[in-house]
Amino acid sequence: MVCLFFEEIDRAANIAKALMKQKKAKLVAHYDADGLCSAAIMMRALLREGVQFDLRVLKQLTEAEIAELDVEENDFLILADLGSGQVGGLGKILNTTQVLILDHHDPVRKEHMNLMHINPLLFSEDEISASMVCYLFAKALDVRNTDLIDLAVVGAIGDIMDENWELRGLGRKVVEEAETLGKISMERGLRLYGRNSRPLHKSLEYSTDAVIPGITNSESNAVQFLAELGIDLKDHGRFRKLKDLSLEEQQRLASAIIMERLKAGADDAEDVFGDVYNLVGRPEDLQDAREFATLLNACGRTGNYCVAIRLCLGDMDAISASWGIMDTYKQMLADGMNWIREGGVSQRKTLAVIDGTQKIPDTIIGTVSSLALNSELVDAGKPVVGFADAGSGKLKVSARMPRNLSFNLRDILVDAAKAVKGEAGGHTYAAGALIDASQKEEFIKAVENKISKSAK
Numbered sequence: 001m002v003c004l005f006f007e008e009i010d011r012a013a014n015i016a017k018a019l020m021k022q023k024k025a026k027l028v029a030h031y032d033a034d035g036l037c038s039a040a041i042m043m044r045a046l047l048r049e050g051v052q053f054d055l056r057v058l059k060q061l062t063e064a065e066i067a068e069l070d071v072e073e074n075d076f077l078i079l080a081d082l083g084s085g086q087v088g089g090l091g092k093i094l095n096t097t098q099v100l101i102l103d104h105h106d107p108v109r110k111e112h113m114n115l116m117h118i119n120p121l122l123f124s125e126d127e128i129s130a131s132m133v134c135y136l137f138a139k140a141l142d143v144r145n146t147d148l149i150d151l152a153v154v155g156a157i158g159d160i161m162d163e164n165w166e167l168r169g170l171g172r173k174v175v176e177e178a179e180t181l182g183k184i185s186m187e188r189g190l191r192l193y194g195r196n197s198r199p200l201h202k203s204l205e206y207s208t209d210a211v212i213p214g215i216t217n218s219e220s221n222a223v224q225f226l227a228e229l230g231i232d233l234k235d236h237g238r239f240r241k242l243k244d245l246s247l248e249e250q251q252r253l254a255s256a257i258i259m260e261r262l263k264a265g266a267d268d269a270e271d272v273f274g275d276v277y278n279l280v281g282r283p284e285d286l287q288d289a290r291e292f293a294t295l296l297n298a299c300g301r302t303g304n305y306c307v308a309i310r311l312c313l314g315d316m317d318a319i320s321a322s323w324g325i326m327d328t329y330k331q332m333l334a335d336g337m338n339w340i341r342e343g344g345v346s347q348r349k350t351l352a353v354i355d356g357t358q359k360i361p362d363t364i365i366g367t368v369s370s371l372a373l374n375s376e377l378v379d380a381g382k383p384v385v386g387f388a389d390a391g392s393g394k395l396k397v398s399a400r401m402p403r404n405l406s407f408n409l410r411d412i413l414v415d416a417a418k419a420v421k422g423e424a425g426g427h428t429y430a431a432g433a434l435i436d437a438s439q440k441e442e443f444i445k446a447v448e449n450k451i452s453k454s455a456k
Contacts, residue, residue, distance in 0.1 A: 012116040032300050033154065131151060
């Protein structure tokens, strides 16, 4: 099926190349790191083709947003990191306009002469990020676009495609290509975020990918932990980061983290290492792909789309502005997690519910739900469903599910949303919906009912 997937990419690229000479492109992308990397890849590809285009960045492609796209007959609509689950709502546009979807969300299958739908899941292929789909398409347009491959990897990491910090399947092949092209270097390292940007004790405090019992979520315990290991917190008055540790110190720290996890009875105590992706040729602040992706997410979820796109396209003047945005984003996440600690989460029989309708912005409810699932604040064996006020009497729903469960979270949310006349989409382990605020309890009951049936 891989061959069919690549054949479809080549076919679509050849058709698009001809269409671009006749029409004006309208590029619509999602606002997270994957969507922003997708947008940057397609923007550069379109510029190289000499194509005029408009860019629009959206939180989600709802029926209302589709109606506001203002697409004309001579337009060429390109949807990046959205569209696969909303094909049914594109009916009127498809009747008059050529549409290209470059996505990786669970797709709705639809045949139409004006539709080109590039999604690996349509070919029973391993899921890859939308940014990787866009990269493969851009490369088929023009081989010069191989210089955009590092953005494909950043987008994948930002969309948490690297389970346990490791990209697999077709995504792994893209990484290997990036290494061959000299755009990325990869090494094994501790699964601690912020190796280039965050003080070491803060990396330990916020370690949720590999939870360290008693230390995760406690700054004072993290500081004491390092002191007991004889690892200096500062060097010449400046806080040390993970990158500043000697090899011997890194080994000592890794062994101690494993021991703490063993003492707590963790089944995967030694699972603290993962792939670290370094972006060759990027400024030092943007060389760690994981940190770059987080920075893009911060920009996207605070509405600073232009700063994110500028970063992706190599505008170094945007770096200083991005760190202030990052500080705002961190505070938003901290406030959201504090709300959960203060009782903003309720444990139901089959799921945990985060009520963020008055406390958590709709732009970060998905991230907070993910953080909660990876923390010790909710039952790790249940899905997490978060709610936030989306305005106009609507609630945004963001759901996340542990990898050890076997049902499809997207299907459950789609069915539950239909029951309350809402909209939904997403992936097997991460999905979202938009519903009327008055239907919140009915929606929760529908989700619980679907989960109960799926678990049998």
